[in-house]
Amino acid sequence: MRNLLPILTVLGGIVLLWYLAVAPMNIRVALDQAERAGSTITPEGSVERRSVSVFRLMADNSEHVRAAYALDRPRLPTPAQVGAELWKTTGDMALKGRAFSNRSLIYHAWITLQSTLWGFALGMAVGILGAVAIVYSRVADMSLMPWAIISQTIPIVALAPMIIVVSSQLGIEGRGVPKAIISAYLCFFPVLVGMVKGLRAPDPSQLDLLKTYDASGLQSFLKLRLPASLPFLFTSLKIGIAAALVGTIVGELPTGAVSGLGARILIGDQFGAPLAIWSALFAAAILAGLLVTLLDLTQRVALGRMEGRA
Amino acid sequence: MQDPVIQAQNLSLTFQTNDGPVHALKDVDLTIEKGDFVSFIGPSGCGKTTFLRCIAALEKPTAGSLTVNGLTPEEARRNRAYGYVFQHAGLYPWRTIGGNIRLPLEIMGYAKSDMADRVQHVLKLVDLEGFEKKFPWQLSGGMQQRASIARALAFDADILLMDEPFGALDEIVRDHLNEQLLKLWAKTGKTVGFVTHSIPEAVYLSTKIVVMSPRPGRITDVIESTLPRERPLDLRETPEFLALSHRVREGLRAGHSYD
Numbered sequence: 324m325r326n327l328l329p330i331l332t333v334l335g336g337i338v339l340l341w342y343l344a345v346a347p348m349n350i351r352v353a354l355d356q357a358e359r360a361g362s363t364i365t366p367e368g369s370v371e372r373r374s375v376s377v378f379r380l381m382a383d384n385s386e387h388v389r390a391a392y393a394l395d396r397p398r399l400p401t402p403a404q405v406g407a408e409l410w411k412t413t414g415d416m417a418l419k420g421r422a423f424s425n426r427s428l429i430y431h432a433w434i435t436l437q438s439t440l441w442g443f444a445l446g447m448a449v450g451i452l453g454a455v456a457i458v459y460s461r462v463a464d465m466s467l468m469p470w471a472i473i474s475q476t477i478p479i480v481a482l483a484p485m486i487i488v489v490s491s492q493l494g495i496e497g498r499g500v501p502k503a504i505i506s507a508y509l510c511f512f513p514v515l516v517g518m519v520k521g522l523r524a525p526d527p528s529q530l531d532l533l534k535t536y537d538a539s540g541l542q543s544f545l546k547l548r549l550p551a552s553l554p555f556l557f558t559s560l561k562i563g564i565a566a567a568l569v570g571t572i573v574g575e576l577p578t579g580a581v582s583g584l585g586a587r588i589l590i591g592d593q594f595g596a597p598l599a600i601w602s603a604l605f606a607a608a609i610l611a612g613l614l615v616t617l618l619d620l621t622q623r624v625a626l627g628r629m630e631g632r633a
Numbered sequence: 634m635q636d637p638v639i640q641a642q643n644l645s646l647t648f649q650t651n652d653g654p655v656h657a658l659k660d661v662d663l664t665i666e667k668g669d670f671v672s673f674i675g676p677s678g679c680g681k682t683t684f685l686r687c688i689a690a691l692e693k694p695t696a697g698s699l700t701v702n703g704l705t706p707e708e709a710r711r712n713r714a715y716g717y718v719f720q721h722a723g724l725y726p727w728r729t730i731g732g733n734i735r736l737p738l739e740i741m742g743y744a745k746s747d748m749a750d751r752v753q754h755v756l757k758l759v760d761l762e763g764f765e766k767k768f769p770w771q772l773s774g775g776m777q778q779r780a781s782i783a784r785a786l787a788f789d790a791d792i793l794l795m796d797e798p799f800g801a802l803d804e805i806v807r808d809h810l811n812e813q814l815l816k817l818w819a820k821t822g823k824t825v826g827f828v829t830h831s832i833p834e835a836v837y838l839s840t841k842i843v844v845m846s847p848r849p850g851r852i853t854d855v856i857e858s859t860l861p862r863e864r865p866l867d868l869r870e871t872p873e874f875l876a877l878s879h880r881v882r883e884g885l886r887a888g889h890s891y892d
């Protein structure tokens with residue numbers, strides 16, 4: 324509860340700024356519409372107005388500022404409009420029993436979530452195995468680590484279409500597999516880095532202690548390095564799952580995808596439906612928030628339990 | 634007479650560092666008999682830790698010979714000849730006190746039922762009965778160090794190596810732990826190698842005090858204690874105790890005048 328107040332304060336600030344920004348963003352469109360409907364606007368004509376600042380326009384036509392908050396296709400929708408659209412495409416659909424219809428964001432979020440989870444699982448496996456290799460082998464440390472870093476400097480938007488093309492050439496049907504690969508590509512890196520750090524977290528005296536017991540490499544991995552790395556692992560998993568979601572959405576952007584939140588954003592853009600873009604964007608943010616929160620709770624419970632604090 | 638437990642002859646260890654060679658130990662000769670309580674005392678950098686680590690096969694000497702129970706240090710370690718107590722308790726925060734003490738037993742493959750008995754036994758030895766299910770963060774520094782000693786006692790090693798185990802604790806806790814350590818030594822009959830910075834601690838605990846000095850790390854004096862085996866804390870005010878302390882201090886001073 325104590326943490327809620329600052330969060331709500333920031334949220335309130337953002338919403339306020341957002342509302343303030345809506346009028347200047349939409350005023351030109353609102354004035355054009357009003358003019359077509361027969362109102363007198365100063366200055367007259369859409370072309371004339373282009374050279375006048377939005378604030379000047381708002382001051383001179385103050386009676387039309389309200390209209391900027393109620394456009395069908397706003398440049399910037401209000402939070403209330405986005406909220407209404409979100410409800411219409413999620414809760415409302417669910418109430419009508421059409422949660423998994425093509426027009427429901429629940430359906431699209433579900434598609435995106437599946438790919439994200441596959442990508443997350445794949446990225447986690449690659450990241451953890453890579454970290455073990457790097458920590459236990461000098462050769463792997465020197466050969467894998469630079470490539471892992473280079474891999475992250477390649478823009479994923481450039482790589483995504485290539486992965487899709489290659490996988491369809493290999494005869495892989497549908498978007499699921501390439502999406503998961505793109506998602507894993509972004510996800511493995513934070514997991515790898517976090518796990519390398521975690522597996523190296525035990526200090527030399529702790530490793531020496533195990534040596535005095537004549538412990539095997541596997542024993543010191545299972546009894547010391549692995550448990551010591553868990554706090555690091557959870558932290559990087561939280562970053563990793565957010566990255567996996569971004570990766571999936573990027574994988575849904577190249578033309579051809581029809582389902583998933585990324586496809587909704589793309590389609591909204593192509594059909595000039597800003598509200599669809601915004602609601603898909605918010606659905607993605609909410610999904611990311613839920614996933615990270617879920618991992619955070621797991622972390623608290625698991626680590627707390629582990630050290631007897633919970 | 635029995636074979637010595639630890640025997641070092643002309644033992645030397647030189648670390649090659651970026652700033653040139655560091656002679657951590659040079660021509661060290663030392664014999665430790667079964668049941669001895671041997672303290673190593675000397676200024677920082679005189680090779681006390683290095684010597685202990687050589688015995689434990691954590692470092693490899695560059696010259697000379699070293700045997701532990703008549704074997705090479707590596708063989709002795711494989712036979713689980715010693716328990717090692719580090720300056721920091723180093724308990725695993727994710728294991729209970731009982732779980733920490735079980736760690737070496739799990740690694741060495743002791744039977745489950747045997748483990749439980751051993752944990753109870755050593756908890757009693759270090760006066761931590763009832764703390765088995767507590768986690769390290771719930772214990773004071775002194776109690777954590779006692780738990781780490783219990784961990785080193787849990788398996789059947791007849792040598793106990795301790796590197797400044799009480800260095801980070803305050804004087805009062807230290808006195809108490811010293812007294813307990815002596816009792817424990819008397820009860821278990823182990824051979825103890827104990828590194829310390831404190832003259833009173835060395836004199837109070839030891840049957841043999843090894844005075845060392847740095848650059849190169851070497852032994853400057855080995856003092857056989859004349860104190861009785863039974864040692865109440867107030868023994869430290871007797872003339873005999875003070876005479877021994879004086880001799881240790883002289884040894885340390887002599888070591889210093891070399892550089």
Ligand SMILES: Nc1ncnc2c1ncn2[C@@H]1O[C@H](COP(=O)(O)OP(=O)(O)O)[C@@H](O)[C@H]1O
Pocket residue numbers: 648649650655656657675676677678679680681682683684850
């Ligand atoms: N791993 C190492 N590499 C290089 N020099 C070392 C290493 N370990 C110890 N030394 C050096 O060896 C000397 C003896 O160290 P140490 O045995 O730790 O002394 P003490 O425990 O008596 O303070 C010191 O000069 C120290 O700097």
Ligand SMILES: [Mg+2]
Pocket residue numbers: 681682683
């Ligand atoms: Mg030392």
